[in-house]
Amino acid sequence: MPLLTDAGFPDLSRLVSPRSVAILGASERAGSVGRDTLVNLAEHSAFEGAIFPVNPGRETVLGLRAYPAIAALPGPVDVAVLCLPAAAVIPALHECAAAGTRFAVVFTSGFAETGAEGRAAEAEMAAIARRSGMRIYGPNSPGLSNINRRLGLTFSPVFKDDRLGGGIGLVTQGGGLGRAFIQASERGIGTGLWCSTGNEADLTMADFVHHMVNDPDIAVIALLAEGFRDGPRFLAAARAAARAGKPVVALKVGKSDYGVAATRSHTAALAGSAAVTSALFRQHGIVEVDDLDELIDTAALFARAGLAPRRGICVYSFSGGTAALAADMLGSAGLRLADLAPGTRAGLGALAPSYAAISNPVDLTTEVFSSDTLNRDCLSLVARDPGTDVIVLPVPADYGPITDRLARDIAALAPDSPALMLPVWMSGHRARGHALLNEAGLAPFRSLGKALTALSRLIWRGNWRPGAETAPPALPGLPDGDLDEATAKAVLARLGLAVPEGRVVEDPGAAQEAARAIGFPVVLKALVPGLLHKTEAGAVAVGLADADALEAAWQRMDAALAARGHALLRALVERMETGPGVEVMAGLHHDPVFGPVVSFGLGGVMVEALGDVTHRAAPFGRDEARAMIDEIRGRALLGPLRGQPGADLDALADLLVTLAALGARGDIAEMDLNPVRAGPGGARVLDAVILRAATDSQGKERP
């Protein structure tokens, strides 16, 4: 199955950099959206194109010639901005489309987030876009700010302060959090382009991510997502970003039930499963963060540091306790202190007092307070240490002129430093030193933990590589209709997966014969159409050691099934699998947001009790399958452990790749292989449920 290509994405350059803009509902009324929008464009933007206020009741608006309708304009415009009440939006969109408008921006709220009527209106918007080719941005959008070009298509009362552009492209759905991001300009963090897609009746976040991938002024894409309208297209945009080497940093709302409910009422977007979303982000190299400040700090770090691989870190401070805390937290975060080279240590030793710590973490002590040059000279040495890629510079407290000088040293050395400098300003006291670091574009972190979290993410993304695409295995077709366990296992065997040796039998005598052929001990499983929860129903007997035990189990099972209104007419006799191995589970389902998703985790009772499961979007190759196996918490159980050989991870990976290929093919709705016995000799599927896509669409109850 071919991956989605870039071909499906629209060219948005005339939306973010229009030559002409019509403002429908332009007004002079103080506090009105129509006025604020016009003022933002005409007065606070550096917009050199044509502005067409549209207002049937006025000759001019704020000194600009007004037009009674968009049809009355001299020609089609690139962008029409609708500052209109909800009831007027659909008619206006029809008029805009008829007038040949390229893009319509709809601020108005009160659509899908309010109920069925609003959803119908948005469907109409999508239809207008589809029929006319005019693309729609919104509704329920706070607008668009192209700060690098100094252009605001927004009614925000604070747009006039948005003056610091930069390499960060910001994609959001709502306004308030995006505004908080933009205000990081106070810390010297500049955002070049902010697009906020609102309810996404037509254009979605995926379109803007893709636009930014191709925008040479954007180095990092920051995404604040409440939900995805079209998961697979978003993943395609993420793949384009990965190919372009442009990091995507994302904060996704909807990790808890409260968030899912609140998101639905806010932008009417599907939140999806948080665990699936996070795993798919990892699969696509998207750097997921957990809070808004982390989104800002991490995006700013990538904008400054890029994707160079980094490994060795030096902690550098003038406070021993601070150095110890930083080193400690660094170790807890799984990061690595660099071994300073002998030359670096010798240089530090020659400069620093005898009681300073000149191995890593470096603690120059308060001796830096009384020397004008000690800090500069030592930091300069560490910056050129061959094993040091990053210097973490925690400043615990503000000591006035002393700290100012330390900040000046950092600001002076950072531009030419081979090692990335990460200052951390830990004090609530923020005087000149803090401002100096901001002005130098070093935006100090506000806590050690946040700095190390961002650094971990920088290092993770620097090392991330997309899994190699491998040709999907050639898979035979599936039989029609329902699949009982025996049929499901036969299908799996045809797909090349290992299942226990077994036979279908219809009476106790045939069961005995089968068991003798297979060899005791055996397992007996009733094959009863529509029977769920087989173990609880008494329809499974394991460890049957001889013919008597098998006979007794058949009779017990028959009685247990009869008590539930079923009959034991067919059963599966299987070899009892023993020997070393760990029970794992592998599954396939169709995620409502992202489509086919494969899951893997500890199996049997553990999947419920520990919830140790990970996911990937299908299809994928062996690299990705191995990454899945490696990222579950219980990975160590797969060995090698205590001198015992580990499970055959290649066989397990092949099983996952096969599931992924099946998922991408689309004829299976759901598949649950649980348990799979993963041992040194391979991965054997002990129980299997396969629901055909057709079966699924009939809404049958799932086991």
Add this chain to the structure above:
Amino acid sequence: MPLLTDAGFPDLSRLVSPRSVAILGASERAGSVGRDTLVNLAEHSAFEGAIFPVNPGRETVLGLRAYPAIAALPGPVDVAVLCLPAAAVIPALHECAAAGTRFAVVFTSGFAETGAEGRAAEAEMAAIARRSGMRIYGPNSPGLSNINRRLGLTFSPVFKDDRLGGGIGLVTQGGGLGRAFIQASERGIGTGLWCSTGNEADLTMADFVHHMVNDPDIAVIALLAEGFRDGPRFLAAARAAARAGKPVVALKVGKSDYGVAATRSHTAALAGSAAVTSALFRQHGIVEVDDLDELIDTAALFARAGLAPRRGICVYSFSGGTAALAADMLGSAGLRLADLAPGTRAGLGALAPSYAAISNPVDLTTEVFSSDTLNRDCLSLVARDPGTDVIVLPVPADYGPITDRLARDIAALAPDSPALMLPVWMSGHRARGHALLNEAGLAPFRSLGKALTALSRLIWRGNWRPGAETAPPALPGLPDGDLDEATAKAVLARLGLAVPEGRVVEDPGAAQEAARAIGFPVVLKALVPGLLHKTEAGAVAVGLADADALEAAWQRMDAALAARGHALLRALVERMETGPGVEVMAGLHHDPVFGPVVSFGLGGVMVEALGDVTHRAAPFGRDEARAMIDEIRGRALLGPLRGQPGADLDALADLLVTLAALGARGDIAEMDLNPVRAGPGGARVLDAVILRAATDSQGKERP
């Protein structure tokens, strides 16, 4: 065993509030410790007691009459502050002690943190204190700031700015991080008393925690610990704090190897095991935090909010996306959104626009921008909602005068609000609104995540109760000498714990006889003195179904042991335990910092693979044992699960309480019960290693 009482703690009131202070090494030399210390006391403190500069070379220092030696003073002083080089410290301490000084403060560094000579000097300091009764603070201490009394015994150049006292007592070991804490005064967070114990040659953090428990001006104790000199005394101080209802918030360095190493070189303190420390903190109601900003914010929150139990939380914002993110993160943090009462909802509905969200999370929308009263009136309603204990108020961005008004509303309503108000200022832009909240003592959090983390800790501590002390079980004495597995199990059986039925045998014939008496299948375990890793050595055979299997196992085992130079002279024949149950482990060891500690977790291979273990300081009662069982990640495996009855948790708790009583008694060095089979019928110890305390002290290798 009686718990430590308060009797062991010194009265420190004349150290933190002295009537007279001598400054040894007082000086006029600019930048000297002797000058800065004298200036801080004489000029920047509001100290009304006597100040005695001691300097043999001067008549006066900074206008104060100087004395040639402490012996020349008119009488004993409460505190002598030593501003002296390392070599002069010990002689000066002898002189101070001889002069009847109550407390000596030693700033000087270069002692235990530098090596053996320094450690010897500190041992001498401890001896001086012990012999004379003069208590010593330091060495390697940055001093002491009693900000509530405006008294500084410190050389810090920024002490003069420490003007905001308050209900927080801060205990640290080093200076830089403590200074960062103090500078939270910029955010309106006041620290009343800061003690920084340095290397703790004599007085330790435990003494100052205990002092603050009895200081009526201190409401919350914030602790920044690099290591504990005397863990059990610290726990006694923590118990005193718990009895007094005074929360202790702690940041402990030493969670990773890097931190342990850095701490050792900084204050020469023992870091101890981070997992044990964290578990013992929980046991004692100590609120552990992970970063310095969390220590500050959490202590400030407790100072403001106290220990009232809180449960229902309302998220209140004017930004839908922000409200959704906050609700989402709140759910992920395991917190609970309050159901607003019908009256509250009706009131909000009457005030807010139709498109506002008036259930929880509340989103008043940007309508609050254009109304002067909407926010105030709605917030006032929510503050009085009967189910709402806490209101989280995220302010995503600064909108100038609009946000100022919102901040004023919060500041005006907070003092009389039945619900605790927690503003969160998410923007990097901090104008008047931010300052207003700080001035009102509401110190807004800087990120949603940090706010919710602090709130979770507030709620946890509000609900925490010390485990009821139960009478320890009466336990028989232990046999002398080494305990092999059979003896160990016999001891456990005498202690009332369940072990498999078994017999010790000395030849295959006796083994057969024992097995027939016990009933097949059986387990055969060689009893070989000094043999470690029995399974790997072939010294264990399980599931022996009949006499032939037992005979064959004996021969195999004999050969395997012979190959390792051992002989099979004694063995244990045991009933093979089957049936439902989960393998857990229970252990006892002597922690180098905290003394006897009991551990519990998933057993067998899981303890290694998942590391799912928790700990408690011994002794403890059943409540604490049940809390241990409930806090492991794999708790769900103990059931009930999938309709099966769960393990007998009371039996498991009794086993842990027994271990705890043994640990407190002190005659066992180490005990490892792994696995213990926890099933519906009880907790049965399947393997046991017991090392006597005497054995342990011989340094024998442990299995």
